[in-house]
Amino acid sequence: MTRRAFTSRRITLLASATLLASAATALPASARQPASPPGPRAAAEHALRALTGRAAEVRGGDGQAFQVVGVGLDRDGTSHTRMTRTYDGLPVLGGDIVVHETAAGTWRGTSLTLAKAPSDSSPEVSAKTAQKRAATKSRKADGSPALVVESRTADHAPRLAWRVQTVGKKADGTPSRVFTSVDAATGKVLLREETIKTEAGDGKSLYTGTVPLQTTLSGSTYQLKDPTRGNTYTGDAQNDTDLCFLSWCFHRAPATLFTDADNHWGSGTTSDRATVAVDAQFGTNETWDFYKNVFGRTGIAGDGKGSYNRVHYGSGYANAFWDDSCFCMTYGDGDGSQLGPLTSLDVAAHEMSHGVTSSTANLTYSGESGGLNEATSDIMAAAVEFYANNSGDVGDYLVGEEVVLPGFGKPALRFMDKPSKDGSSADSWSTGTKNLDVHYSSGVANHFYYLLSEGSGAKTINGVSYNSPTSNGSTVTGIGRDAATKIWYRALTTYMTSSTNYAGARTATLNAAKDLYGAGSTQYNTVAAAWSAVNVS
Template sequence: MTRIRPHVPDSRQTPTSPTSRASRLPRRLAAGGVAVTTAALLAAALAPTAGAAPRPSRADAIDNAASVLAERAGTFGLTAGQQTEVRDVIVDPDGTQHVRYDRTYRSLPVLGGDCVVHLAPDGSYRGASRATERAVTPATTTPAVPAPKAADLAVNALRSVNLGETLRRLTAKPELVVDALHGTPRLAWRTHAVALDAQGNPVARTVITDASSGAQIDAWDSLESVTGDGTSLYSGTVPLETTQSGSTYQLKDPTRGNTYTGDAANKTDLCFFGICFSRAPSTVFTDTDNHWGTGTTSDRATAAVDAQYGTNVTWDYYKNVHGRNGIAGDGKGSYNRVHYGNNYNNAFWDDSCFCMTYGDGDGTTFGPLVALDVAGHEMSHGVTSKTAALTYSGESGGLNEATSDILGTMVEWYAGNASDAGDYLIGEEIVKPGFGQAALRFMDKPSKDGRSADYWSSSVGNLDVHYSSGVANHFAYLLAEGSGPKTINGVSYDSPTYNGASVTGIGRDKVGKIWYRALTVYMTSSTKYSGARTATLNAAKDLYGAGSAEYAAVAAAWSAVNVN
């Protein structure tokens, strides 16, 4: 029987003024080049002038943005019954401020209600990035479709994408929302449906249902995975910071927010989106001599070494290159679980536990999914969820996946690890002969996987998000390395262009900075490919200037993948 846990907030609650939401280093890892410090991140374009006022604090930015929202409520479509809540704040070195908000209507979350308020160093209004320009007031907040019906519809949707599978412990959690992402704002049920497959591994789907008619508006896979595929163990001998406890050591890093890695003991959990039957263990790995793993799968600690190393490098990349202190930007560490499930061909980030989970693979198609670029990919989903929160369907979902591919690739290059050298292949370490190709995805020509899109078209949003991501992956490769044949780190690439133009790359370091700034400052939950072009051009203008070669290269690379 389907278990129902409806959540219907009190529609009588009155709005409040905008408030903020509460919102690791073995020895320094070898990098492919000189590390970029936080202070130098935007120095070229955004350096403060001599005698400038002190840089505003996070609290200053929130206060300034709150004043703007109060003064410009009509501009932002803020009406009675609406509330705003701060999700993220970025203050540039020159004092420019960017405050990101979520919105509710009579306590109902508004899908597509998010926006970013952009402020000058003195706190004055410069502009905004909005997920939707529409008013977010629905015709009614009383659902005609009851919660149990919405739950059944979501469970059926989960079954339909797992045909042939025996699903157990099915449950669903409907929540009333205002959907402003798909046309005229309307009342909807957002339902998270979860279950266990025949092997005891979790499957999940989020379904948006019209609360008046019962029609499905949208649906997507709720486990932000690397297409159910995997990764490997092999990064060679790596440094690890650990915690001593008596005569033993714990695989817990006090220099990176106490990030740790635990053994899931081949068990699984159903504890997603607030629904919790049981949770697989995450028993912290311990060792007596502080020498971990043997480099073989027969030693359970070996996969833990790769997972912990992947977390460390990802932490360092975001902190040293982008000035972000941890996935959420709050200095708190996440944790890893390895040996999850039985022959589980997947790895995923889960916001509900703020953790990374890795399966061991089936040994035929994939090996253990603990490769470095997979770690960077999955944890970048966590960064996206704390910033733009790109909706995981349609073109926005493709950009969500591409963000993880792009920044996960940057993590791999940043590591400078000779055992897993940087490349523009996704998951190349984890694939086995049974998979039938050399990697999960190929950034220079995404269609080499037989499913991904090289170029934008009006139908690209209909693809699975792991394949619609190809357009942005191709853009990022072209922007970094340029078009045509070349060999990099022993890997051959030959990247075509839609318009036949020759594209000259600006280097991957600049690509990473442009994409990160576009994600954290300009993109919103509804951003599509045309919006991504605008967001990255704005980022390039901020970093390098409107007349710069970098700005022109961004425009050329998007045109080369038919985003104009």
């Protein structure tokens, strides 16, 4: 039987130039703090100036321009300035770079994947031909193709390409929006990237028992809107669906705000439409709190803005999706045989974490970077579940265990201790990993995270039995979930870029471990050992 896929909508190609002081994971208290650390604007300006004279290192050259899209400042003043680049005015996809400097402005290096500087060229393939190559039976071309420099392929070499948007629907009714890069010299499809990513989703909830809720009183009626978390709210889609053609939506399913007379929501059963709304709101709240309290990140995009939820989408819709175009979550009620309502805590945390990835590393949703994108959402979903400490849905290293029904045939959608238990995911890296569906190639990073957190071998955690193998026969002793999660988050937000692959993820997490715990620390050495245990060396 087919496993439902979890995904999310990616943000647009170029982020705002507004300088955001993203809250990087704090360094150890012993880290020396300069008297006057630079602010984000000063750090960004210095990083831009520092590119001069380093063309070879940053793959720079004539015709290139850089744009700062975010600055992370460590407690000791070290800065990490994230930039995008253009060449002759064309966006260089996969050309993003992070510049690392000390508080004093000393160059520490860069994180990037671009293999070489772009060179002059002109398209030999027409835009019309590119549209034909990009279109499929289920997706039609939308709008005019745009010329870009595409470097997110396996060799990271820059190529002039047409970027074509196609829209349609997946087999289960989930909206589909794919950007296809077509080589402007040969007409070959270089990369396809799905931008709507789905995941097969005091109140009485369906999955987490009775939970606290912050609501808004409007007149004499309570609204399921949380003013303490960016006005996050939950609405009823009323079993309607979106009707979109190309880039125009002629109709969108509503998000009719749930209201209540006594501020006691749901009944714990699906007979009350507010029950799954409680689950959705609770999942949103816990994910918000996790990122804020653990990493200092306020809101999914780090800007304090709350998202909103639509529940009861469609009829028998067995999926859920996050879409950055509305900054919202949409949940189906399940098909009733394999999956129930998709509003469990880890589904919400998984989908919302796609938004975090989109606004930081922006990992391309294809190949190995797509697997890392999916794994990031699984990793953070597990971390949120443990963080919530909810007795109705205890923390575990399973994905979607609450929403599966007996007809699904397995106790969860994915298994982080041994991903291959789902029948499709990879336990370790191989040369074919890049060719797997991103929900299956994610198994390599999921397995790494489990080993880094808990170690190899058999053990029972919160009543769930695990037995995690290693590809090289080694024994790994875990460093604990909290340290593992902080390392992954720092790697994502500070060192990973859009085309990071598994080898790059190893480097990124080692850099993160060095920053947080020191080179040669137990944590640093275990990161290396855990990657080797999944054949990433």
